[in-house]
Amino acid sequence: MSNRLYISRETAEELQTTLTQQLENKQTNSQYYVFLVWGIGGVGKTTLTEKLKEDQQYLADFSMVSFGRTAGIGNSIKLMDVLYKQLPDNDFLGVTSFSSDPFKELYQKYWDTIHELEKTPSKGKKEVDSEQQKLVKQLISEGASAFAKFTPAAALPETTVKKTAETAVDAAGIILSEADRIKQLLQQHRKTKDKRELKELMLEPLPKLTEAFLESCKQRNKPVILVLDTYEKVSPDIDAWLWKYLIGNAKFTESNLYVVIAGRNNILKNESWRKLQQDTNFIYDRPLERFDQGQTGTYLQSIDIRDKSTIEQVFKITKGLPYYLDKIRERRERKERIDFSQLNQDIVSLLLQGLNNTQKRVISLAACCRWFDKQVIKDLIEQQDSLEFKNAVDEKVNCFEWLIKRDFVELINGKYCLDDVARDVFRQEFWREDEQEFRQTHQHLADYFKKRRNEQLYDNSSPAQKYDNPQWRDYTSEFLYHQLYAGTKNSEIELISYLFTSRYFKQDDIVKMPVEDIISEVDIYSDQDTLLIYPLKQCLKEIRIAIDQSYYVLESESRAYWFLEVSNNIKKAGVDQALTRCFRHLHKFTGMAKFAGLLYKSKRCQPSQKLDYLQQAKTEAEMIVTEDDPEFSCDLFLWNLGNNFIELQAYQQAVDCYQIAVNFKPDKHEAWNNRGVALDKLGRLDDAIASYDNALRKLKPDDHEAWNNQGAALGK
Structure with missing residues (x-):
């Protein structure tokens, strides 16, 4: 916005003055x-x-x-890198040169190690197998999360540590959790073996990289100001990193670093931010208001609109919102005629003045999209009986080419979209005029993206192959976004089923991203009518914690309640409410969603019910497995069923599961070892020794768990 009067107001001037005073000490x-x-x-x-x-x-x-606009900031580690790369290099400033840059060096060390773990096989392996690839992928994901699950035992209550130790004794010799397997990989891989500091960095990169980031900022010649715009679109993980690891760091105030946060919402309503402010009192909080009538008049006079009645009319239309006032300025600069007498106090009329009904219709359809390309617009137009894509809006260009020339359409990260403010206005108007058609349009978009995602797969693709396909994941996110706005009776079931399956495959963003966008667009805590139907607002309100922190809510042991409350101010009652809502539809699910739901239910039910839910999950798994993806089929029975049956001392069921696992993957040494443990518990020592032998002599001669287990069985 080129006209400075656009932001010349008391609040803005106060903020600039205060910031200048802080910078000048x-x-x-x-x-x-x-x-x-x-x-x-x-x-x-x-x-x-x-x-x-x-x-x-x-x-x-x-x-x-700018969240939602700046590319490459999908997690906190990438965000730090993008922010740091924008800063001028001290070495070229001619003032001070440092022998080292803590953040650059540590960031490079972290990614060099990740790349080595991805490309070089672990000790005893000839090549990097799918198991190692999955573990490294999960290591990256968990490491970048502000809710990382590698919680040191010292941080847990004494009773929790005792319980964990007892569980380990009960299942002695078994290859345990994913977190344990990740730690084992770091212990055995030549890049990290016997390097304590490097292993600690890989397990907890976020706090260590954040401290290095602060130290690098402290060494700079000038103070550093980080500007985080459109903060209403920030992910919960990055938000938690900001208040917990960066601003909440004891070294933050010494780092010569300042943060400017701009967004639609007052983040101090969030309990975590409010507590941070109570403890520190170093957040300068200023709401930015609309222009009053006097400020509106001053602005309009600066662009040569001086008629008093016109100024009053414009104020009624725009309600003093600078965005709309600036649209008037842009039109005047382009010498376009604006008929203020025809606007009848309607902002939509201001933005759409000069367009015919067909053109307005096309814009309303496009406003339903988070993003669009030629194919999306063509599909939307073709569903309209009275519109022709080639010439409905202009005889010279098609609807897409005409649309992308509108001044409120932007190209962001290679995708077209309406700017946030214009999109809000057009969608609200569309919804008010015809809610049924509004929802039907979103349903059509949901069906469209569902079709496009299915085109990314072969007919025999397994669930794992679907979730491993990035294009399939992107289209599924778009499908979920539009399905929620469509508000059909199945929308909630669809959402929770994808929540369960995306957590199982460690692809939480499939659900997180569309839900975060909806929450930035809709006040789910308001009882007023909104674009989202009331039952779905209630659903999002209740299960949001399960979406934001799906590992802790669905998958981890009960100790996660304590961890969530202490580290993130999340109460047990909120988690229990989310679980109740999530599991109420479990009987309606099928396939992968039902299997994952039963698995999570077995962790969140009474002890007497656990075995029954696991047995139901086993039945479901038998219908999901496929010979086309033996790795996926093996994993269902190895890590998720067999090991859980072991923990419940259901040893025969565990043997059955491990047997199915090795039937699919005879070279899976972990399955042979764990099968031996279960047989050992049943007293079938000869069979156990033979199973350990398969793990060792034929597959992995350096499997120390299997050697230990076989030795113990021979001793018996």
Whole structure:
């Protein structure tokens, strides 16, 4: 926005003055390190942050990202890298040169190790197998999470540590959890073996990289200002990293680092941010308001609109929102005629003035999309009986080519979309005019993306192969987004079924991303009518914690309740509510969703019910397995069923599961070893010794668990 009057108001000037005082180390009553600017869409937040950089860049180095727009910031580690790369290199500033850069060096060490783990086989293996690939993939995912599950035993209550130890004794010799297998990989791989600091970095990269980030900022010649725009679209993981690891770090105030957060929501309503403010009092909080009538008049006069009645009319239309005022400025600069008498106090009319009904219709359809390409628009138009894609809006160009030339359409990360404010307005208008057609359009889009995702697969693709396909995952996210707005009776069931399966395959973003977008668009805690139907608002409100932290809520042991409450202010009652809502539809699920749901239910039920739920899961697994994907089929029975039956001392069921696992993958040494453990528990020592022998002599001669187990069995 080129006109400075667009953000020339008291709040903006206060913020700039306060930030300047902090940067120049002037004496003030309070020391602020975080500057929070929030307000409704179109009020000028992005413009304000751009002007802050323009006015303060002589005092500080700026780094800016916009959530939902800036590419490559999918997790906290990548976000730090993108932010740091935007800063000028000290070595070229001619003032101070440092012999080392803590963040650059540690970040490089982390990714060098990841690449080595991905490409070089672990000790005793000839090549990197699928199991190692999965473990490294999960190591990256968990390491970048602010809710990482590699919780040291010292941090757990004494009773929890005791319980964990007892469980380990009960299943002595078994190859246990995924976390244990990841630690074992780091212990055995030549890149990390006997390197304690490197192993600690790989298991807990987020706190260590954050400290290095702070140290690098501290060494710089100028203060550093991180600008985080459109913060309403931030993921829960990155939000938690910011308040927990960066701003909540004891070294934060010494690092010469400042953070500007701009978004639609007041984050201090969040309990974690509110507690941080109570403890530190260094967040400068300022809402950004609309223009009043006097400010609107001043702005309009600056673009040569001076008629008093026109100014009053424009104020009624725009309600003082700078976004719409700036649209008037843009049109005047292009010499376009604006008939204020025809706007009848309607913002939609302001944005769409000069367009015919067909053109308005096309824009309303496009506004339903998070993003669109030519194929999406063509499909939407063709479902309309009265519209022709080639010439419905213009005789010279098709609907897509005409649409992308509108001034409220943007190209972001290679995809077209309406800017957030215009999209809000058009969708609200579409919904108000015809809610049924609004929902039908979203249902059509859901069906469209479901069809496109299915085109990415072969007919015999296993569930694992689907979730491993990035294009399939992207289209599934789009399908879920539109399915929720369609609001059919199956929308909630679809959502929770994908929540269960995406957690099983460690692809949580399939559900997280569309839900985060919806929550940024809809106030799910409001009882007022919104674009989302009431039952689905209630559903999202209740299960949001399960979506945000699916590992802790669905998959981990009961100790996670304690961890969530202490580290993230999440109460047990909220987790229990989420579980109740998630499991209420379990009997309606089929296939992979039902298997995963039964597996999670077995971890969240009364002890007397656990065995029954596991047996139901086993029955479901027998119908899911496929010879076309032996690795996936083996894993169902090895890690998820066999090991859980062992923990419940259901040894015969465990043997049955391990046998199915080795039938699919005869070279799976872990399955042979675990089968031996279960046989040992049944007193079938000869069979156990033979099973250990299969793991050792034929497959993995250096499997120390199998050697230990076989020795113990021979001793008996």
